[in-house]
Amino acid sequence: MNAATRSLHRFCLSGVVFAIPVLLVLCSYFVTDPFRVLRDYADISKGSIVPLNKDHVSTSIYERNHGSQGYNAFLLGSSRTLAYRFKDWRVHLGPDAVPFAFDAHKESLWGMHHKLRYLAEKGASIRDALIIIDPLVTFAPLANSTGHLFIKDPRTSGESRFTFQKTFLEAYLADLFFVKYIDHSLFGVTRPYMKGMLDLDGNNIVDPITAERSMPVEHRIQKDPDAFYAERAELFFQRDTTVQSHYPRMITKDHLMYLMEMRSMLDAQGTRYHIVISPLYDQKAIHPMDLKALELVFGRHNVHDHSGINSITRNERNYIETSHYREHVGRWIMDRIYGTGDKDGPMSGH
Template sequence: MVKFIRNSIFFLIPLVLLGSIPISTFYIMDPFKILHHQDEFTNSIVDYDVDYVNTERYLNLPDNYDSFIFGSSRSAYGFLISDWKTHLPDSAKPFPYSAGNESIFGIVGKIKLIDELGGKMDNVLIVIDTELTLQKLINSHGHLVIKHPRVSHESRSAFISEYLKDYIFTGFFIRYLDYKIFGKKRAYMDGYLMLDNNEIGKKFIPFDALKLEEQINADKNKYYKEKEEIFYERPKEEQVSKRLIYSSVTKLLTQIKEIFDKHNTKYKIVISPMYTQVKMNSADLKILNKIFENNVYDYSGKNAITEDKYNFYESMHFRKDIGKQIMEEIY
């Protein structure tokens, strides 16, 4: 029996040591920059959760901002702060509070956070993606989209656990440590590490439209030729989204409006032009207009913007000049 126990221990020791590698490197190396305070986020071989980055940036300097754009990556690619600022008072201090795959849960959480901190909210632009933004009423899962704990009001330990889970069980740690030790790019690292980023160390700018514009301006034909398969053929008949706004969503939207009223916020709600050309359900649009007093501008469905593929970077994001055009129309 003693011999069996001794052999079992000798067998288990290497397994325990091996199992401790991903956990210990996660906490020691902090690859996602979530375990320690960051004064600023710079480009890394590891992609960031934009929700976390933007929330940390706001928390670092909450008094520096009084105007916000909320929405998914479309709000950031399409509506540049520099363009929005031309429609705001000269004293306005705008902040791009976007997040990957943003949801109504995330938007409400951010607006409540600003309010709880006593921050100003003089001007707001909310960008809603048909079929997407109003679907998610709970926190997102996955280390690239989970909400900052101050936004979700969930525990920090649960937030960190989501990262640790992905770090270990997706095999991320193997690729990360391989590159850190040997400094050599391997094919199996694609999709996990940002090894083609030639701006490591520079300030991290999420959803950088200007980079894509540079590529288009350099050779527009080449840019769109390489993305031919992405721009799939859409249905000839306009599709309409299913209804999404029922009591739970209405409650969240009403909470937003109440906070806007409290802050005397000047706001606009834009329904994104989407390459899918799916039209927002008329019942949902009616409720939005009722809650937000007709400050809602619908660019969904088939229209001059969505018909032209050259108005998009790919099938997910409209170009910054389209956002500029929309702002000129609604302000």
């Protein structure tokens, strides 16, 4: 064997040695499918230990079940939709209501618009719609979201399936996520270096028929509310309640066009729709011009503004943390919408 042949042999051997771990990592991704985006699942979130893309989860559940379930009531919005529980919504919808949670992480107007268009293409019957608005999130620039938790399912977005799948593979490789995932999968031990990467509290579990997210934290609060809020006291920052501050104006002409198209799609079906502006802990109110735009498009009686300083936002026990409010708040808002709520505001009772 001459020198050139030996050099080529060493080069090929080095290439094989380098390729083996890379191929093993790639194989682990395709075999385990950690983000549940490669295959169809009867119960897509069952046994999952990582946060899933709710847009994809909801779309997959709808694709699998819409023919047999006949969904006719749709909940749209960001993760703040957690507060609007179907057991409470059904009270107002009637016995033949079949609700479906078509929410998404940091859902945008772009995402909601595309979901309504997708439902129209599927021939869905939208008898009721409850749309939850968070000004800074809802009225983000009109484009697909980025990141593996936020990118829209190509079945609703109409955009590249390759880009969608590439986003998840990149997330698997980023920050050595695959090491943490494989470590936990093999040994079942949660180590400090895994913090923030895995979801072992059941927060990512979704009903396989309605796509409603689980809310185990509510049970923990009710079990010992004093302990829960004492442990999280530092999360609840002090707010200036003497002067009402507002979010910046967010609705552009393009947003307005999307809103009008959404109304047209809903009106075409005779949908009973309600728009809720979330009561967030920061106590900022929606910009008056944005509120006016929503009322002009959907009708003042269909827009329910709970943002700003009010009986909900004053009480920290109406919140899980500073980003999400609790289910008794959602129940009270729905009671008000459908005409049975106490005007004085929700009482946490815990």
